[in-house]
Amino acid sequence: MTDAVERRLLVVGDADSYVKWGAALASTLPEPWRVRLVVVASPVQPSARQLAHALDGTRFAPDEVRTVPLDGRGGLDDEVDAFDPHAVLLALRGPFVRVVAPRLLRRPDRPALLSGFPGLTVPAVPKAVVYREQTDLVVLHSRREVREFRAIAAELGVDRMFGLATLPFLAGRGAATTTDAAAPRGTDVVFAAQAKVPAEREDRALLLAALAELARRRPEARVVVKVRARSGEAQTHAEAHDYADLAAELADPPANLVVEDGPMAGHLARASALVTVSSTAALEAVALGIPVLLVDDFGVSSAMINTVFEDAGLFGSTLDLVEGRFRHAEPGWLADNYFHAADADDWAARMGALVEAREIVPLPMLERRHNLAGGALRTAFERRRMLGGFDRTASGAIAWGVGVPVRAVVRRVRRLRRRLVGAARGGLPAPGGLASDGAAATAAARSVDRGGVQVDVREVRLGVAPDAGLLVGGELAADLAGHPGDERAGRHDGALEHHGAGRDE
Numbered sequence: 413m414t415d416a417v418e419r420r421l422l423v424v425g426d427a428d429s430y431v432k433w434g435a436a437l438a439s440t441l442p443e444p445w446r447v448r449l450v451v452v453a454s455p456v457q458p459s460a461r462q463l464a465h466a467l468d469g470t471r472f473a474p475d476e477v478r479t480v481p482l483d484g485r486g487g488l489d490d491e492v493d494a495f496d497p498h499a500v501l502l503a504l505r506g507p508f509v510r511v512v513a514p515r516l517l518r519r520p521d522r523p524a525l526l527s528g529f530p531g532l533t534v535p536a537v538p539k540a541v542v543y544r545e546q547t548d549l550v551v552l553h554s555r556r557e558v559r560e561f562r563a564i565a566a567e568l569g570v571d572r573m574f575g576l577a578t579l580p581f582l583a584g585r586g587a588a589t590t591t592d593a594a595a596p597r598g599t600d601v602v603f604a605a606q607a608k609v610p611a612e613r614e615d616r617a618l619l620l621a622a623l624a625e626l627a628r629r630r631p632e633a634r635v636v637v638k639v640r641a642r643s644g645e646a647q648t649h650a651e652a653h654d655y656a657d658l659a660a661e662l663a664d665p666p667a668n669l670v671v672e673d674g675p676m677a678g679h680l681a682r683a684s685a686l687v688t689v690s691s692t693a694a695l696e697a698v699a700l701g702i703p704v705l706l707v708d709d710f711g712v713s714s715a716m717i718n719t720v721f722e723d724a725g726l727f728g729s730t731l732d733l734v735e736g737r738f739r740h741a742e743p744g745w746l747a748d749n750y751f752h753a754a755d756a757d758d759w760a761a762r763m764g765a766l767v768e769a770r771e772i773v774p775l776p777m778l779e780r781r782h783n784l785a786g787g788a789l790r791t792a793f794e795r796r797r798m799l800g801g802f803d804r805t806a807s808g809a810i811a812w813g814v815g816v817p818v819r820a821v822v823r824r825v826r827r828l829r830r831r832l833v834g835a836a837r838g839g840l841p842a843p844g845g846l847a848s849d850g851a852a853a854t855a856a857a858r859s860v861d862r863g864g865v866q867v868d869v870r871e872v873r874l875g876v877a878p879d880a881g882l883l884v885g886g887e888l889a890a891d892l893a894g895h896p897g898d899e900r901a902g903r904h905d906g907a908l909e910h911h912g913a914g915r916d917e
Contacts, residue, residue: 432466433530434503436580506543524766534720536560575759598682604693703738
C-alpha cells in the first residue's frame with residue numbers, strides 16, 4: 413500500500429508561466445508530499461532569470477530544478493524512474509500535454525496524471541479539453557470554470573475528473589474588502605502587459621500613450637509597464653510588438669514611465685493601482701485590495717480573454733486610465749470567479765483518491781479519441797511543433813517538412829472561408845477582429861455558464877454519452893460548429909503561442 417507518510421508528486425513544466433503555476437500549486441500541498449520539479453528542454457524553456465522569478469515564493473529553489481530533454485539519457489523517463497512519483501502534474505501547454513502524456517501512460521503501473529492552466533480559462537473551449545483528454549484530472553480555479561469544462565467535456569464525450577483549486581498565488585488571501593483597500597500601500601501604477609492582447613501595434617501604442625499621459629499627470633508616482641520577458645527571451649506566447657521597443661519610440665517620454673520585469677508580487681507590493689487588459693494579475697490585485705482598471709477599448713470578447721470579468725465592475729476606457737479612475741470588484745462576482753471558500757478546493761483530495769486507487773489496481777490506459785487523422789505522421793508533427801530544434805528524430809523532420817506547407821494552405825482556406833461566411837451574414841468581421849456589441853451579446857447569451865448549468869463543484873466525475881463531436885484535422889465537426897467554445901476565428905496556434913485554452917498568464 414502507499415506509504416501513509418510520504419507521497420511523491422513530480423511537476424513537469426515547460427514555459428515560464430506554466431512553471432510558475434506548477435511550482436506554486438505543488439507548494440500548497442501538505443508536508444507529507446515530496447515534490448520535485450523538472451523543466452523539459454524546448455524553445456520556450458525559461459532563462460535562469462525567468463526561472464528564478466517563476467519560483468519566487470514557492471518551495472523550490474532554482475538550483476534544485478533541472479532542465480531535462482524529453483528523450484534519451486538523463487531525460488524525462490530517467491527522471492520518472494529515479495523519483496518514482498505517485499502522480500505527475502503536467503504543467504505544460506495543451507499541445508505539449510498531448511505529446512508527453514502518452515509516454516507516461518505507457519509505463520507499467522503508471523502514475524496518476526494531472527494537467528491544468530496557469531490562469532483564466534473562461535470561456536472554456538473544446539480544444540482545451542481535447543488536449544488534456546489523456547490525463548486523469550484537470551485542475552481548474554473557479555466554480556464557473558468547472559461548470560463550463562464539465563459541459564464541454566460532456567458534449568465531446570470525454571469522461572474525466574475536474575478538480576477545483578484556488579489559484580496558487582491567491583491561496584490564503586481571499587478578496588480584500590473596501591475597508592482593506594483603505595490601508596496604506598505603494599505609489600506605483602502598474603500595467604500588467606500581456607503577449608497576446610492587444611495584438612495590434614497601434615492598440616499597444618494607444619495603451620502606452622495613455623500610460624505616458626497618466627505619468628505626466630502624476631509626476632510623484634512611477635507608472636510601471638511590467639513585462640514578462642526581456643527582449644530575446646522566450647515566453648509562453650510569442651510577442652510581436654515589445655513594449656520596451658514601443659516606449660523607445662515615444663516623443664518626450666516622461667521620466668517616471670518605466671518598463672520593468674520581475675515577479676508580479678514584488679510589483680504589487682509597491683502598487684497603488686493595477687491596469688491590464690485581462691491578466692490574472694488583476695486577481696492578485698483584487699486579493700490585495702488594490703484598485704484595478706481593465707481597459708476595454710478593444711472590446712470585451714473571447715479574443716481579448718476578458719469575458720470572465722463581465723459583471724466584475726472593473727472595466728474602463730483609456731480615458732478612465734488617464735484620469736486615474738480605478739475600481740474595486742463587485743462582491744457578487746467574486747465567489748463564482750476565483751474567490752470561492754478554501755474548503756471548496758478538492759483537487760488534492762481527488763489526486764489522493766487516484767493514488768489510492770492505483771494501489772489497488774493499475775490505473776487504466778486513457779485513449780486518445782480526437783484529432784486522429786494523420787496517424788504516426790501527425791504525432792511526429794505535434795512533437796516537432798512543441799520541441800522545435802530539440803526534436804532530433806528523423807520522423808519529426810519528415811513530418812515538419814510535409815506538415816508546414818500543408819498547414820499554411822489550410823490556414824489560407826480557413827481565412828477565406830471566414831471572409832465568405834462573414835460576407836454571407838451581412839458583413840465582414842470588425843477591423844482588428846474586435847467583436848461588435850451585438851456579437852458580444854450574442855456570444856454571452858450562448859455561453860455555457862449563462863445557459864443555466866447548475867453550480868456544483870463537488871461531483872465532477874462525468875458519466876457521459878458516446879462522443880458528441882469530433883475534432884478532425886484541427887477542425888470542429890459540423891455538430892459543434894457554433895458551440896460557444898468554437899473560437900477558430902482569430903485564433904493562432906504557433907509553436908510558441910499555445911497553452912491550451914488560448915489564455916495568457
